[in-house]
Amino acid sequence: MRCNRAFVCASLAALVESRDPVSGPIDCLDGFSASGAMALQWKTRLVSKIRVLAVDRCPSAMSALEANCELNGVHWRRVRPHEVAEQFSTDCGSGKLKILTALEQVNSVMETCPFDFIHLDPFGSPAGNIESALRHLRNGGLLSVTCTDLASLLGQQPRVAMRNYGAVLMRVRCAPELGARTLLAFVAACAARCNKSIRPVYCLSAPRFLLACVRVERGARRADDCLARSVGRLAHCRVCQQQRPATSGSIGGDNAGCGCGDDAEGGGAVAVLGPVWLGDLFESDFIKRMARHLLGSAESDSLLASEDKILLKMLLEESQCLSRSTDSLEVSMPPFQPMFYISPKWLRLSGVDLPRLEQLIEILRSSGHAASRTHFDLTAVRTSASIQACRDLILQHSTAAILNHNNTTDAASLTSSMDS
Ligand SMILES: C[S@@+](CC[C@H](N)C(=O)[O-])C[C@H]1O[C@@H](n2cnc3c(N)ncnc32)[C@H](O)[C@@H]1O
Numbered sequence: 001m002r003c004n005r006a007f008v009c010a011s012l013a014a015l016v017e018s019r020d021p022v023s024g025p026i027d028c029l030d031g032f033s034a035s036g037a038m039a040l041q042w043k044t045r046l047v048s049k050i051r052v053l054a055v056d057r058c059p060s061a062m063s064a065l066e067a068n069c070e071l072n073g074v075h076w077r078r079v080r081p082h083e084v085a086e087q088f089s090t091d092c093g094s095g096k097l098k099i100l101t102a103l104e105q106v107n108s109v110m111e112t113c114p115f116d117f118i119h120l121d122p123f124g125s126p127a128g129n130i131e132s133a134l135r136h137l138r139n140g141g142l143l144s145v146t147c148t149d150l151a152s153l154l155g156q157q158p159r160v161a162m163r164n165y166g167a168v169l170m171r172v173r174c175a176p177e178l179g180a181r182t183l184l185a186f187v188a189a190c191a192a193r194c195n196k197s198i199r200p201v202y203c204l205s206a207p208r209f210l211l212a213c214v215r216v217e218r219g220a221r222r223a224d225d226c227l228a229r230s231v232g233r234l235a236h237c238r239v240c241q242q243q244r245p246a247t248s249g250s251i252g253g254d255n256a257g258c259g260c261g262d263d264a265e266g267g268g269a270v271a272v273l274g275p276v277w278l279g280d281l282f283e284s285d286f287i288k289r290m291a292r293h294l295l296g297s298a299e300s301d302s303l304l305a306s307e308d309k310i311l312l313k314m315l316l317e318e319s320q321c322l323s324r325s326t327d328s329l330e331v332s333m334p335p336f337q338p339m340f341y342i343s344p345k346w347l348r349l350s351g352v353d354l355p356r357l358e359q360l361i362e363i364l365r366s367s368g369h370a371a372s373r374t375h376f377d378l379t380a381v382r383t384s385a386s387i388q389a390c391r392d393l394i395l396q397h398s399t400a401a402i403l404n405h406n407n408t409t410d411a412a413s414l415t416s417s418m419d420s
């Protein structure tokens with residue numbers, strides 16, 4: 001969870017950095033604070049730039065939280081929900097290290113006061129708290145959500161996924177990314193009910209949690225556009241794992257574009273999953289700012305373990321997924337076509353020497369596809385290429401390598417026979 005806290009703190013720091021300092025401190029809510037580790041990290045790092053309310057409904061967690069404040073030299077004041085707005089303006093505006101605490105249900109606190117940054121980290125699914133948080137986030141604010149209900153989001157418990165997120169999911173090879181996209185589609189639908197839209201700034205998939213952070217913007221028309229352009233169903237081929245946005249949303253009317261289900265035997269090859277988020281997952285400038293906070297500070301070693309630093313670097317690379325022909329950071333993709341990742345191991349190319357990932361990225365990019373490593377799966381590449389295109393390129397490349405090898409061997413044996 002150290003990694004989770006470090007990324008959340010860095011996203012708050014990046015938000016603070018992007019705001020005009022004259023607009024004053026930004027209001028932050030740690031909604032499921034437990035012993036307050038997250039809230040204390042924010043306050044001790046960002047001091048007078050933020051005002052913090054730490055909430056937990058459990059009395060023993062609240063006692064631990066307040067004791068931890070004292071251990072860290074941070075003043076605290078226990079408030080009731082209706083006192084938050086007033087106490088923020090009168091008591092927490094100075095440079096003093098002080099946070100507000102509340103022994104409450106988080107939804108009842110969110111009803112009383114608007115925030116610029118809300119982090120939700122419940123045990124289990126955050127689904128029941130997301131709409132309330134979105135309703136009370138200010139325009140341009142960030143909602144950050146940590147999910148530990150991975151069995152449902154990764155498709156291992158499809159009925160729970162349907163209950164909590166209203167989504168059809170199943171076990172697929174891109175499960176971590178599909179889980180992130182399912183969560184984002186759910187967040188977008190909740191935002192639309194509040195006449196708001198979302199833009200993901202990053203998603204982080206780790207072994208024990210999934211973290212997503214979105215920017216929220218006000219406006220009913222924006223909400224409509226967000227749903228229409230970025231949320232939809234996905235046709236997923238159970239045979240080859242190809243996926244692409246479904247057109248009709250009905251089973252049988254869609255295909256994943258791979259042809260596996262074309263013959264009569266292949267009926268049922270395609271499953272229609274979702275709703276999922278079909279738009280971009282990353283805002284690379286924001287992640288760069290986060291990386292400066294995570295890697296550039298004197299305390300960076302205490303913030304992130306070395307494997308988490310690798311995760312961050314990969315996230316940065318992934319957020320800039322490029323093709324060789326692209327010189328800007330924008331991906332050369334048709335609009336609203338999500339990119340998934342492909343592992344060469346999935347391609348069932350027996351007898352073929354599979355390229356290393358860096359080589360495969362090079363091959364894909366030089367053929368005009370966007371490609372990069374992906375933090376979702378360290379054995380895979382994120383790419384705009386279809387599974388079939390990827391397979392063809394690997395085959396071409398391995399044939400070219402064999403021909404090259406044979407030509408070189410022939411030339412060498414010719415030279416040696418001329419020498420003898
Ligand atoms: C997973 S822990 C939070 C961990 C914490 N964010 C950290 O970084 O250490 C979840 C906490 O949420 C609290 N909680 C659960 N439901 C709640 C609710 N509806 N309102 C407020 N707190 C709640 C629990 O008491 C528990 O302390």
Ligand SMILES: [Zn+2]
Nearest residue numbers: 237240258260
């Ligand atoms: Zn297929």
